Amino acid sequence: MFQIRVHGRGGQGVVTATEMLSVAAFEEGRHAQAFPSFGSERTGAPVVAFCRLDDKEIRLREPIMEPDALIIQDPTLLHQIDVFAGLKPDGYVLLNSAHSFEQIGLGELVKQRGHAKLSTLPATELGLKHVGRPIPNVPLIAGFAALSGMFKLESVIKAINEKFSGKVAEGNIAAATEAYELVKKQMEERAHA
């Protein structure tokens, strides 16, 4: 089983992100379970949502306490809650930021864990650029597909088309494609560095 925890704030599409991840996994024939940490939904309040992936039926209903991957939709959460709690030693981290981990004071994280499974992505900027709204969720799941290699970009695009239509879908597909390529490039550069 592979477990992804997504942190963000109310209004950033955190729950939608896990739902779309589960749809992308389903499109690839896997079992997937997405669910939010339920609470009173308020814009701006910290929100957590979860996605489990497996090759067999998923029966477990507890929240994800030891994730294999973290997607952090809002870097300001780093000062507010322990987003890294329980993250497996070889876990993935994808952070929404136009800066590197070192630039935002997380150099230690890179030192401890190495570069291979960590990435930052200017997801809010990509949302603004392609969809006209500062919603980072779709670029981040596409970026995660690139970082982890667990999804094909086309599965993410299928999930986008299931959720959105018309111009919004087109914009999100453009944002996802650019995000996917940015992360891929980042990883290739690191591999050659």
Next chain:
Amino acid sequence: MLKQIEGSKAVAEAIALCRPEVICAYPISPQTHIVEALGEMVKSGELTPCEFINVESEFAAMSVAIGSSAAGARSYTATASQGLLFMVEAVYNAAGLGLPIVMTVANRAIGAPINIWNDHSDSLSQRDSGWMQLFAETNQEAVDLHIQAFKLAEELSMPIMVCMDGFILTHAFERVDIPTQEQVDGYLPPFDPRQSLDPKEPISIGAMVGPEAFMEVKYLAHAKQMQALELIPQLAAEFKQQFGRESGGLVRTYRAEDAETMIVAMGSVLGTVKDTVDEMREQGHKIGVLGIISYRPFPLQEVRAALVNCKRFVVLEKSLAVGMGGIVATDVRMAVSGTGLKGFTAIAGLGGRNITKASLHKLFLEAEQEQLPPVTFVDLDWDVVNKQLEREKQNRHSGPIAENILYDKGMSSSAKFG
């Protein structure tokens, strides 16, 4: 057709396939997505003929369902928590009148303190209302139970609640096989009511009944639920024939063959229980699971048969009879009376408290050693409980409990009562 879909949406699609003629509802979390989706289907013409009635309260929702069902229309509503409590008078009337209404209960705790999260207090509070109650383990089963529920209710002319864990199931995206219209039509015949109001042939439904006949009417409600004990497995078998999968029935066991310790539970927690049991089996523990699907009628014989060969059992339940202990546990102990089996009650997950594998491991190991007290409160924070008890001992004016507990847990800074 296999879909990756939210539980509520899947249930809405299943309800639509059952061709309801009247849907009345009042929104309350965590049930809202179900009736929202159905409202959209009626408005778009996807679900027709069907009247969707927005009512002003849950009391009105059940009252409308009573009226439409009595008029011979297949009627559906959904609710949860305080919404269910608000309609209680009409809930009892629907059962007393023998009207085969199907209602989803997206199980949620009852206040005060107000709490929107999942446990089983709401539908279990209607244990004796005369409604049947089936509990879904997964969203697939929630879909399947609704299809079976219309058939069961209409066959017996008795209402039924299909209970699914609020949020945990209703808001979870998972893989669900949504049947075709042809499959559902082949299983569920059109509603042929035993009684119906018709201006051309006027009758009355709902007479006043005095001491001379009341007991007989009530006994017949009991007799019908006893008939349901036979009908529920039959309908599950027919369902398997038509849809090709096991769903429903009275009870279901898992790895119970040589189990010395059995865990009894209802609803979605069975998934976490089974994963825990798998891990313990790998370590050599002889442990198994009994899932109860039909809470009302309660399958005494089947529960007894499933437990009689074990040495001890734990009833893990998301409900609490204040001043008594377990609710489901009481029925389970009734089922095994005279066997001398050792039974433990574990209250867990109240108001949405997470039930984790780690906690279940600990609980089940203690059960195996028979080191549990008769009633265990899983993951209870004894520090804050004892602090409040001490506060009450020390101070006559100890103030509101919930606010004090929130203060002690560091979640509120405004306690006035030291």
